Amino acid sequence: MSPRRTDTGGRVDRLKTIRFTFDGVPYTGHAGDTLASALLAKGVTLFGRSFKYHRPRGLLTAGVEEPNALVTVLKGEVREPNIPATMIEIHDGLVAISQNRFPSLAWDINAVNQLGGKILSAGFYYKTFMGPVFGPLKGTRFWMFCEHFIRRAAGLGNAGSAKDPARYERMNAFCDVLVVGSGPAGLMAAKAAADQGVRVMLADLEPRFGGSANWSDETIDGAPAADWARRTIAQLEGRDNVRLLPRTTVWGYYDNNTLAALERVSDHKEQPAKGEPRHRYWAIRAKSVVLATGAFERPLVFPGNDRPGVMLAQAAERYANEFGVLPGERIALFTNNDSAYRVAVALKKAGAAVVAIADIRPELSPEMRKLAAEAEAEIFAGHAVVATEGGKALSGLKLQRFDMTNGTLTGDARSIHADCLLMSGGWSPTIHLASQAGAKAEWNAARQAFLPPKPTQKWIGAGAFTGSFSTTEAIAEGRAAGLAAARGQSTPAVLPVVEAVPGDPDPAPVFEIRANGKSFVDFQHDVTAEDVRLAHREGFVSVEHLKRYTTLGMATDQGKSSNVPGLAIMAEALGKPIPEVGTTRFRPPFAPVSIGSLAAERFGDLKPERLTPMHDWHLAHGATMYSAGLWYRPMIYGHAGETIEQAYVREAKATRESAGIVDVSTLGKIAVQGPDAALFLDRVYTNMFSTLAVGKARYGLMLREDGLAFDDGTTWRLGEQDFLMTTTTANAGKVMQHLEYFLDMIWPELKVHVTSVTDEWAGAAIGGPKARQILATCVTGTAVDNAALPFMGIVNGEVAGVPVMICRLSFSGEMAFEVYCGAGHGTHVWEALVEAGKPFGLVTYGLEALGTLRIEKGHVTGAEIDGRTTARDLHLDWMLSKKKPFIGSAMMDREGLIASDRLELVGLIALDNRPLNGGAHIVEELDEANPHGSIGHITACCYSPALGKHIALALVKGGKARQGTRAHVSDPLRNRFGPVEIVSNHFFDPDGSRMHG
Amino acid sequence: MLITCPYCGPRDVIEFTYQGDGNRERPDPASQNFEAWNAYVYDRLNPAGDHNEIWQHSGGCRAHLKVVRNTLTHEISSVAFVRGDHGRGDHGSAARRKAEDKA
Numbered sequence A: 001m002s003p004r005r006t007d008t009g010g011r012v013d014r015l016k017t018i019r020f021t022f023d024g025v026p027y028t029g030h031a032g033d034t035l036a037s038a039l040l041a042k043g044v045t046l047f048g049r050s051f052k053y054h055r056p057r058g059l060l061t062a063g064v065e066e067p068n069a070l071v072t073v074l075k076g077e078v079r080e081p082n083i084p085a086t087m088i089e090i091h092d093g094l095v096a097i098s099q100n101r102f103p104s105l106a107w108d109i110n111a112v113n114q115l116g117g118k119i120l121s122a123g124f125y126y127k128t129f130m131g132p133v134f135g136p137l138k139g140t141r142f143w144m145f146c147e148h149f150i151r152r153a154a155g156l157g158n159a160g161s162a163k164d165p166a167r168y169e170r171m172n173a174f175c176d177v178l179v180v181g182s183g184p185a186g187l188m189a190a191k192a193a194a195d196q197g198v199r200v201m202l203a204d205l206e207p208r209f210g211g212s213a214n215w216s217d218e219t220i221d222g223a224p225a226a227d228w229a230r231r232t233i234a235q236l237e238g239r240d241n242v243r244l245l246p247r248t249t250v251w252g253y254y255d256n257n258t259l260a261a262l263e264r265v266s267d268h269k270e271q272p273a274k275g276e277p278r279h280r281y282w283a284i285r286a287k288s289v290v291l292a293t294g295a296f297e298r299p300l301v302f303p304g305n306d307r308p309g310v311m312l313a314q315a316a317e318r319y320a321n322e323f324g325v326l327p328g329e330r331i332a333l334f335t336n337n338d339s340a341y342r343v344a345v346a347l348k349k350a351g352a353a354v355v356a357i358a359d360i361r362p363e364l365s366p367e368m369r370k371l372a373a374e375a376e377a378e379i380f381a382g383h384a385v386v387a388t389e390g391g392k393a394l395s396g397l398k399l400q401r402f403d404m405t406n407g408t409l410t411g412d413a414r415s416i417h418a419d420c421l422l423m424s425g426g427w428s429p430t431i432h433l434a435s436q437a438g439a440k441a442e443w444n445a446a447r448q449a450f451l452p453p454k455p456t457q458k459w460i461g462a463g464a465f466t467g468s469f470s471t472t473e474a475i476a477e478g479r480a481a482g483l484a485a486a487r488g489q490s491t492p493a494v495l496p497v498v499e500a501v502p503g504d505p506d507p508a509p510v511f512e513i514r515a516n517g518k519s520f521v522d523f524q525h526d527v528t529a530e531d532v533r534l535a536h537r538e539g540f541v542s543v544e545h546l547k548r549y550t551t552l553g554m555a556t557d558q559g560k561s562s563n564v565p566g567l568a569i570m571a572e573a574l575g576k577p578i579p580e581v582g583t584t585r586f587r588p589p590f591a592p593v594s595i596g597s598l599a600a601e602r603f604g605d606l607k608p609e610r611l612t613p614m615h616d617w618h619l620a621h622g623a624t625m626y627s628a629g630l631w632y633r634p635m636i637y638g639h640a641g642e643t644i645e646q647a648y649v650r651e652a653k654a655t656r657e658s659a660g661i662v663d664v665s666t667l668g669k670i671a672v673q674g675p676d677a678a679l680f681l682d683r684v685y686t687n688m689f690s691t692l693a694v695g696k697a698r699y700g701l702m703l704r705e706d707g708l709a710f711d712d713g714t715t716w717r718l719g720e721q722d723f724l725m726t727t728t729t730a731n732a733g734k735v736m737q738h739l740e741y742f743l744d745m746i747w748p749e750l751k752v753h754v755t756s757v758t759d760e761w762a763g764a765a766i767g768g769p770k771a772r773q774i775l776a777t778c779v780t781g782t783a784v785d786n787a788a789l790p791f792m793g794i795v796n797g798e799v800a801g802v803p804v805m806i807c808r809l810s811f812s813g814e815m816a817f818e819v820y821c822g823a824g825h826g827t828h829v830w831e832a833l834v835e836a837g838k839p840f841g842l843v844t845y846g847l848e849a850l851g852t853l854r855i856e857k858g859h860v861t862g863a864e865i866d867g868r869t870t871a872r873d874l875h876l877d878w879m880l881s882k883k884k885p886f887i888g889s890a891m892m893d894r895e896g897l898i899a900s901d902r903l904e905l906v907g908l909i910a911l912d913n914r915p916l917n918g919g920a921h922i923v924e925e926l927d928e929a930n931p932h933g934s935i936g937h938i939t940a941c942c943y944s945p946a947l948g949k950h951i952a953l954a955l956v957k958g959g960k961a962r963q964g965t966r967a968h969v970s971d972p973l974r975n976r977f978g979p980v981e982i983v984s985n986h987f988f989d990p991d992g993s994r995m996h997g
Numbered sequence B: 001m002l003i004t005c006p007y008c009g010p011r012d013v014i015e016f017t018y019q020g021d022g023n024r025e026r027p028d029p030a031s032q033n034f035e036a037w038n039a040y041v042y043d044r045l046n047p048a049g050d051h052n053e054i055w056q057h058s059g060g061c062r063a064h065l066k067v068v069r070n071t072l073t074h075e076i077s078s079v080a081f082v083r084g085d086h087g088r089g090d091h092g093s094a095a096r097r098k099a100e101d102k103a
């Protein structure tokens, strides 16, 4: 005897045959089948091996909560593991394989783990592998040895390593009412809300809308429930204010009624349609949400409850009524509540023999006895299943008399021959989303279940989700919830009439039958009732600790079927009522979510590119570009056959010998304007700007509020109330935000406006002994001699017919000028300057030469203004005005910031004439074998063509006092050790005679 | 999280930059009261409940906003422009008093 397809019934299309393979064996199924239903119809009962003990496992459920039947789906090179077979719609060409078995599902060598059950009990890993080594087979090192083997034997499917070629999408959606779940409650809610004219979204994780209407034998308004559902959906489909989302799992409930959902758009197709993604991630902002997510049936905990052939009663009802598949020929039921009886009738109608109904309760209602009679099933009231028999499939079970008041078993065991055992341990409302939304679930003793908490966000519950398990209640609550969510007027309406079998929604408060053998609580993680008790004996009292120690409820099913039974067993061990033990809070995601959908289109290099106006010119003239933050800047303009070092040395050398030009358009530029602009700058900079004359520039330093150095740059006074501030390239955004903060928050009375104008200007710095001569040949409208353009002076003129602003300032230490023009004219002016420089040997230079020139001069940049250094550390204390307070002035003199052993800026010269490395440590005594005693590190280094030496800037403890002494670089990572001399950071032309000219 | 900018309307939190505890009071710039400066630079309230915060609409109008956000629920009960408030009007003092009352 085995499961089989019925001749009629179900919502599968028997005329459409679909071909697929499972573990390499070809099978056929029908349109509308899941992998689970199709395989079950072919008599397959063994779907996987369990996590720790490698016990054979079959289907426990028919839905998303399935803990056992996890498979891997192969698509081309891509393998996706751990998908419940109950959630896979079959399609032609589907290839699925079972997991956690070796060498094959039927013959698994690790099944021997079952014999060592005591060894792998709760906390096995902690006890065996944590802590110090006592003896050879203990401790953390032993774990390192065993890990490979254990990870291979225990666990789930293997993820693939091939790149996922599928496309994923993200969609932002807004609606007035989001209805989650499309059973009778959800359908009524969606319809009631849609009738109010508001925007409605209806999502269900199943491919078919209708929920329980798809598998119940009830009638609604005189028609089979499924027909009523079809009609209602057809009414919704035609409306333009309704969006229907089948195959869509709402998996996260976040702040402000933002919900996350995963739509499996094309997993059920052999090939996605053109333009169709595989999955779509929905970020839904709903004004209000109706939670109609139903309830999960709970297993009972008894020995052998995990044998293939033992499943939940509702699952059997679904297989029979929704898929036309009988899970067995001779079926027994084991229940603590009334809901199993309608399943008995359904299976009888579908053609199975229902051989026994074991009910924990000694007294049964006449209605249940009538249903049992209809199913032609023998009733065993006050009985429990104490064992199951069979190997990879169920062959029978044993019953014993059971006293539910004290849990004792009496009398002789009675054997019953059956190939399928259905269990029902009561129902747990699917309150996950409500719990995620922020509130604690409340225990209801009558329902023996956690009911949804009071809403902390804008949601309304309906149907089984609220603990109202009958369809009549679901329909009434659904309509009311839909109306309320749409803020509609509650009008009296004739509700659809449900004809259903009667039943008491409250189960007997029994979760476990204690008898010999392994009784599973968490099927996916192989946690038994005894594991829970062991954890208690070892002192675990908090439910959160219990979870982590036993791993109960921590598998990919997140304990959808195991949480409440596990808690009940823990409560019993503790001698406390369940609500005092507490439930754990549910967290997103409700069900596994593809990582691809979270990334959607946002992967790869998403960084925007910022290009200077002269970018194309640089490329056309041999520049090797370098990515600096978001900017691209020339690193070198290499000649054929040159190394990077040769190129930058040539560029730097030529600049000092004749002249060089560099693109400085990336510098941050902020227009600071208004009557109080000068006053504002006095507060922002450590030095004075109100005393700066119009037409002059000044170098400025900013501190943070805590007194550490923040940024530096020159600011140009273009008019009485008009300043152009420049910042370092990297800090342009931060400085802008800094200024805005102080203007908005601290000094709103100041009449100042700040505007980022970085992109408005193109800039070129031209420096070197010939720089002035070059400008003189191409600048019109102004003189550029010392009288017209002194050091730090600003003039306006023209280059090649384009207005330019020229400031004489120097970063390179040479006589140098920054020429600014409108960004649109950048290349035009640049070309004119380069052309004018040709007779003078002007070179273009990149970031490497720029860095070399500044290191030779000892100027600081972000490598030295690193958020830890003060103005004094960088020898910029001459810039700290004593005449006025400024940002950071109150905090900069704290004890720790003026200590004599702080890291201070120095220069280093390599005495062994070999290159130095950025980041290398400086030590007093060299100890290559045991590097220690760092007194600082190198921040920037280069070969200096001006000095003919390898030099560096460094931050060294008490560095100023060490000038003239020797130390060593200690760089074990790059195996670079050697002597250096500590010198002033001003290596080259310390008195500045070259730039002053 | 949505923040309703008084200028731009409801916008996703991704458009905003958190600019810190809105209860801080900056001492007079010339003040040498080190305790007050230390409190301003380093001390932050960390209430479980309503918190006065400063957010800049950096991806929008760039205004600084004083936002009252519940740190337990992320519920935002008020949003207003900072400018005109000097950053130390009722906004800061009220919450500070509340915190002091509790302590």
Ligand SMILES: [Zn+2]
Binding pocket: B005, B006, B007, B008, B009, B057, B060, B061, B062, B063
């Ligand atoms: Zn705004």
